[in-house]
Amino acid sequence: MTTGVGSVAAMVVLTQATYDAIVAHARRDHPDEACGIVAGPAGSDRAVRFVAMANAERSPTFYRFDSAEQLRVWREMDNRDEVPVVIYHSHTATEAYPSRTDIAYAAEPEAHYVLVSTADPERESFRSFRIVDGQVSEEEVRVIASAELTAR
Amino acid sequence: MAIEVRIPTILRSYTDGQKAVEGTGETLASLIADVDGRHAGLRDRLVEDGELRRFVNIYLNDEDVRFLGGLETPVADGDTVTILPAVAGGSWAASDRIARVAH
Numbered sequence: 001m002t003t004g005v006g007s008v009a010a011m012v013v014l015t016q017a018t019y020d021a022i023v024a025h026a027r028r029d030h031p032d033e034a035c036g037i038v039a040g041p042a043g044s045d046r047a048v049r050f051v052a053m054a055n056a057e058r059s060p061t062f063y064r065f066d067s068a069e070q071l072r073v074w075r076e077m078d079n080r081d082e083v084p085v086v087i088y089h090s091h092t093a094t095e096a097y098p099s100r101t102d103i104a105y106a107a108e109p110e111a112h113y114v115l116v117s118t119a120d121p122e123r124e125s126f127r128s129f130r131i132v133d134g135q136v137s138e139e140e141v142r143v144i145a146s147a148e149l150t151a152r
Numbered sequence: 153m154a155i156e157v158r159i160p161t162i163l164r165s166y167t168d169g170q171k172a173v174e175g176t177g178e179t180l181a182s183l184i185a186d187v188d189g190r191h192a193g194l195r196d197r198l199v200e201d202g203e204l205r206r207f208v209n210i211y212l213n214d215e216d217v218r219f220l221g222g223l224e225t226p227v228a229d230g231d232t233v234t235i236l237p238a239v240a241g242g243s244w245a246a247s248d249r250i251a252r253v254a255h
Binding site: 035037057059061062063068070071074087089091093094099101102105106108109 | 209211
């Protein structure tokens with residue numbers, strides 16, 4: 001698969017509804033880390049289908065997708081010709097920046113890694129990164145109305 | 153008939169970009185050895201010191217092989233083996249312990 005146009009612009013585009021769903025999941029699971037994906041058509045770089053995943057570790061400092069749930073969700077993506085456009089998780093006591101663990105385990109070079117920090121109860125921090133071969137590069141987060149994403 | 157092995161994006165550099173390859177074997181370990189014979193290097197990404205790598209998930213049909221017999225899980229013609237990199241991470245990296253585990 002080739003790199004989508006969106007990645008050239010170093011930007012992740014999310015609808016307001018998806019952005020809100022990620023933040024709500026992070027708040028709901030606080031102080032444990034929350035995690036999930038936003039799937040989209042392969043090659044499109046469009047994050048259209050929000051899927052909250054269980055954190056099998058149920059931990060404030062670590063997350064791991066439940067392996068059975070991951071197989072189910074990955075198969076469903078395969079059947080729909082989708083990929084995980086966004087992989088998100090929360091940090092609940094530290095900043096929204098990839099940790100050494102995040103970098104060591106990042107295995108989807110085409111994904112946008114979204115991090116949400118819920119360390120501040122009033123205001124979340126929401127950032128996005130590419131993690132390729134251990135190299136982290138931050139990208140812009142652009143939030144748009146749902147209709148705009150469909151039109152892209 | 154053979155056993156289909158589904159390859160995740162990150163490991164397709166070992167399979168010339170193929171999403172799935174075929175192999176034979178009596179157990180998962182011998183299947184992996186067989187496939188590694190044609191796609192050298194794949195085995196090292198799955199197995200370390202005779203054990204499945206911790207952050208790789210391997211499924212026999214619908215079941216995580218960790219809940220079957222690990223590398224000794226019997227496999228047979230017609231089975232599908234799916235490899236997925238675990239999706240994991242977390243803020244624990246502040247501690248040096250995890251960094252050592254990861255490397």
